[in-house]
Amino acid sequence: MSKPVLRVQDLAVTFTSYTGGLLSRRERQLRAVDGISFDLEPGETLGVVGESGSGKSTLARAILGLIKASRGRVMWRGEDLTVLDEEALRQKRKEIQIVFQDPVASLNPRMTAGDIIAEPLWTFYPNMERLQVEERTRGMMKMVGLLPNQINKYPHEFSGGQCQRIGIARSLVLNPKLLVCDEPVSALDVSIQAQIINLLKDLQKKLGLALIFIAHDLSVVRHISDRVMVMYMGQAMEVSEKASLYRRPLHPYTNALMKSVPVPDPKLAAAARQDSWLKGDMPSPYQRPKGCIFHNRCPLRVKRCEADVPALRRMENGDWVACHRAEELNLSIQGIT
Amino acid sequence: MALLRVCNLEVDFDTPDGVVKAVNGMSFEVAEGETLAIVGESGSGKSQMVLSFMGLLAENGHARGEAFFHDKDLLKMNPRDLNRIRGKHIAMIFQDPMTSLNPFLTIEKQMAEVVMHHQGLGREEARSHAVEMLRAVRIPDPEERIKQYPHEYSGGMRQRVMIAIGLLCEPELLIADEPSTALDVTVQAQITELVNELRAHTRMSLILITHDLAAVAEVADRIVVMYAGEAVETGNVDDIFYRPQHPYTRGLLASVPRLDRESDDELQAIPGNPPNLLELPEGCRFRDRCVEASEQCRQRPPLWVTKDGRSSRCVLPIEGGEILEEPAVAEKTA
Numbered sequence: 253m254s255k256p257v258l259r260v261q262d263l264a265v266t267f268t269s270y271t272g273g274l275l276s277r278r279e280r281q282l283r284a285v286d287g288i289s290f291d292l293e294p295g296e297t298l299g300v301v302g303e304s305g306s307g308k309s310t311l312a313r314a315i316l317g318l319i320k321a322s323r324g325r326v327m328w329r330g331e332d333l334t335v336l337d338e339e340a341l342r343q344k345r346k347e348i349q350i351v352f353q354d355p356v357a358s359l360n361p362r363m364t365a366g367d368i369i370a371e372p373l374w375t376f377y378p379n380m381e382r383l384q385v386e387e388r389t390r391g392m393m394k395m396v397g398l399l400p401n402q403i404n405k406y407p408h409e410f411s412g413g414q415c416q417r418i419g420i421a422r423s424l425v426l427n428p429k430l431l432v433c434d435e436p437v438s439a440l441d442v443s444i445q446a447q448i449i450n451l452l453k454d455l456q457k458k459l460g461l462a463l464i465f466i467a468h469d470l471s472v473v474r475h476i477s478d479r480v481m482v483m484y485m486g487q488a489m490e491v492s493e494k495a496s497l498y499r500r501p502l503h504p505y506t507n508a509l510m511k512s513v514p515v516p517d518p519k520l521a522a523a524a525r526q527d528s529w530l531k532g533d534m535p536s537p538y539q540r541p542k543g544c545i546f547h548n549r550c551p552l553r554v555k556r557c558e559a560d561v562p563a564l565r566r567m568e569n570g571d572w573v574a575c576h577r578a579e580e581l582n583l584s585i586q587g588i589t
Numbered sequence: 590m591a592l593l594r595v596c597n598l599e600v601d602f603d604t605p606d607g608v609v610k611a612v613n614g615m616s617f618e619v620a621e622g623e624t625l626a627i628v629g630e631s632g633s634g635k636s637q638m639v640l641s642f643m644g645l646l647a648e649n650g651h652a653r654g655e656a657f658f659h660d661k662d663l664l665k666m667n668p669r670d671l672n673r674i675r676g677k678h679i680a681m682i683f684q685d686p687m688t689s690l691n692p693f694l695t696i697e698k699q700m701a702e703v704v705m706h707h708q709g710l711g712r713e714e715a716r717s718h719a720v721e722m723l724r725a726v727r728i729p730d731p732e733e734r735i736k737q738y739p740h741e742y743s744g745g746m747r748q749r750v751m752i753a754i755g756l757l758c759e760p761e762l763l764i765a766d767e768p769s770t771a772l773d774v775t776v777q778a779q780i781t782e783l784v785n786e787l788r789a790h791t792r793m794s795l796i797l798i799t800h801d802l803a804a805v806a807e808v809a810d811r812i813v814v815m816y817a818g819e820a821v822e823t824g825n826v827d828d829i830f831y832r833p834q835h836p837y838t839r840g841l842l843a844s845v846p847r848l849d850r851e852s853d854d855e856l857q858a859i860p861g862n863p864p865n866l867l868e869l870p871e872g873c874r875f876r877d878r879c880v881e882a883s884e885q886c887r888q889r890p891p892l893w894v895t896k897d898g899r900s901s902r903c904v905l906p907i908e909g910g911e912i913l914e915e916p917a918v919a920e921k922t923a
Contacts, residue, residue, distance in 0.1 A: 447860070514778070530775050
């Protein structure tokens with residue numbers, strides 16, 4: 253194993269909000285990210301999956317320092333990003349970049365594709381020659397599968413998939429070492445999603461990037477991930493190697509997410525639906541269940557789950573899981589096939 | 590007889606850049622109790638087509654053709670008559686449950702309004718009817734929750750409310766435009782289950798619009814695949830999933846990432862992007878992205894039709910299919 257570039261240790265983000273009137277004001281704490289730890293090696297991809305409200309986007313922003321962590325450390329190549337001042341952190345952004353979910357909304361409609369992609373260069377290297385910037389911009393466009401002669405077009409002249417390519421080119425123009433992709437394909441047509449996933453995978457191989465790839469759908473991260481972390485209400489339920497996770501998920505929540513993925517086959521889909529067993533919504537983040545935070549939606553809960561909090565622990569094969577019953581449960585998606 | 594029969598429907602938009610042809614000669618039928626899925630990428634015209642016969646096109650939009658609901662043409666109806674049908678006989682659910690509900694009104698107010706208007710019920714009656722509907726779409730504790738505002742509901746629950754509103758007047762046809770696209774997969778699965786329950790317990794017809802074939806595998810009876818404003822393939826659900834004929838349908842199916850198979854290194858994508866509707870290519874519109882395209886595809890491809898209602902617009906023949914003569918209307922617009 254090579255040395256990790258990123259070590260996230262017990263990272264937590266808490267938001268404080270206030271309810272009630274002026275005089276009866278009460279403070280409420282929302283634990284969006286609650287003690288997440290993982291290592292990421294150079295060139296490795298960690299998939300992060302969970303429902304809306306699981307804290308996956310907050311985790312991404314906390315790693316980049318866009319949101320202040322309330323606890324824990326983000327060690328980037330040996331240096332703790334959470335204690336850096338604004339300017340030092342800004343300099344680190346050359347190395348860590350983000351791709352956002354909505355490819356159209358995240359691009360400035362008044363800027364041309366070329367300006368959008370080149371902007372980070374102007375910001376970080378204001379003395380760079382104009383020609384050099386343009387050359388680099390055209391190079392980036394080619395690399396992400398855009399035509400360099402589209403450099404003067406505006407975002408509205410591109411399709412959703414092409415806009416996401418612009419977003420990716422912009423995030424890579426500074427030669428980062430880590431790319432955080434926050435649901436980069438959720439807003440795209442299924443037919444276009446695969447293009448973007450394959451593109452990211454190619455670029456990663458070519459540039460040796462480490463990737464954090466966030467999605468709400470386990471089927472989307474499968475092709476690109478080396479390891480997958482499943483999050484629920486700000487906590488890691490399972491962190492497993494891809495091969496073992498998709499063959500035999502350890503956590504009932506992972507299993508539930510898998511069974512929710514629609515199967516493009518009428519007969520299999522009907523069969524799979526018979527034991528779809530994730531009922532209800534995620535509880536309010538202000539009313540975290542006691543014991544295992546997943547227990548009230550878990551069809552496999554036992555008495556113990558209502559009282560004891562399961563620790564995230566290492567299994568024999570090296571995967572991590574936070575479930576009391578991980579050993580005895582034999583979850584698998586074989587039932588579908 | 591079909592409940593809804595759409596014939597040679599065309600939708601154009603006047604824009605500063607020219608006329609955008611969003612829908613080009615679509616024809617299809619929905620029988621009573623049938624669920625029809627309309628599948629296509631963004632910009633394929635699937636939503637605009639439905640909006641056109643619901644009388645909901647933007648001001649610069651124009652619709653031509655016929656859309657018979659029972660024996661009345663929705664496209665020729667005056668707004669007053671159309672209003673009597675919309676919400677009562679035909680209901681529609683939109684993609685984004687966040688923005689489709691009025692944030693300033695309680696759920697009760699928004700639901701009661703519908704039945705008081707269409708069925709002339711009093712407030713109390715309307716309320717109990719609304720509670721009943723919320724219960725039918727599996728909203729827990731409906732008596733209490735009906736007093737709440739939309740922001741107090743989760744995304745999935747809001748979409749359930751939208752469905753409940755759609756069902757209030759027991760419509761004969763429910764149109765759902767990407768009802769679960771904005772939702773988590775877990776919630777999508779729950780909505781699919783709900784739709785299936787509705788299909789089992791009512792005689793209602795359904796039109797489901799989606800970009801994801803997998804999402805309708807379980808619920809559709811028949812499927813129309815749209816590309817750049819026209820139907821490229823039509824068939825029953827088993828035909829489309831097990832024996833797809835058109836290369837575009839095959840591409841859509843292959844691009845669905847699957848968990849029930851061993852993973853491949855490369856995900857299958859349909860190369861390229863949907864065409865610009867302002868400058869549609871001559872001949873087959875899918876040509877530039879088609880892996881099976883040949884010289885022949887520079888001509889407008891024929892429409893193959895079988896006796897059991899399958900069709901495909903492609904140079905590749907389909908089994909048991911005959912070439913249907915082009916209706917004159919379609920030629921005129923070319």
